[in-house]
Amino acid sequence: MSVTGMIYTELTDDDLLHHLKNDDHLAFTEVFNRYSPLLYGHAYNKLRSESDARDVVQEMLMKLWDKRGSIEIGNNLGGYLFVALRNTIFNLIKHKNHVHAYADTFAKANADSGIYTDTLIREKQFAAMIEAEIASLPPRMRAVFELRRKENLSNKEVAAQLGITESTAADQMKKALRILKTRIGLILIVVHYLNVK
Secondary structure: OOOOOOOHHHOOHHHHHHHHHOOOHHHHHHHHHHHHHHHHHHHHHHHOOHHHHHHHHHHHHHHHHHOOOOOOOOOOHHHHHHHHHHHHHHHHHHHHHHHHHHHHHHHHHHHHHHHHHHHHHHHHHHHHHHHHHHHOOOHHHHHHHHHHHOOOOOHHHHHHHHOOOHHHHHHHHHHHHHHHHHHHHHHHHHHHHHOOO
C-alpha cells in the first residue's frame, strides 16, 4: 500500500524500510531508484559484464521484495544491500565455475574417449596387418617365427620341434625379422598418411 501525497524521494532509508515492510510498492520503487545505479556499478566492476551486472542487481532486489516482511536490516539499508549483492555475485560466480568445470570435464572426457577409441581401432587394425604379414611368410619361416615369438622357444627348441638344425632356425628367424621389418615399416607409413587429417 502507498501513502497518498507522500514524497518518497524525501524519505530516509529507515522510513523506506518501514513502508517496504508494509508492502508499499512505491517505497520499493524508491529503494530501486536510489540504490540500483550504485549497485549496478559495483556489480559491473566485479563481473565485467553488463548483462550479468543487471541480472544480479535485479535478482537481489527481487529477493529484497520477496523477504520484505521478515527482513532484519537494522538502520543501514545501503550496507545490507551491498552485502546481499556481494552474496548474489558470489553465487553467480560459483554457479558459472561449476558449469565451466562440468563443461570442461565433459569435453575432456569426450576428447579422451575419442582418442582412446581411435587408438584402440588403430591398434587393432595394425595388429591385423602384422598378423597378415606373418601369415604370408614362407611356411617354415612362419613356423620358426611363431615358435620363437609366440611360444618363446629358443633356437635349439625350435630346431628340435621342426626337425631342422639350430643354425637353420636362427637363419630363418633373421630372415623373417628382416622381411617383417620392411613390410611393417611400409604399413606404418601407409597408416600414418591414411590418418593425417
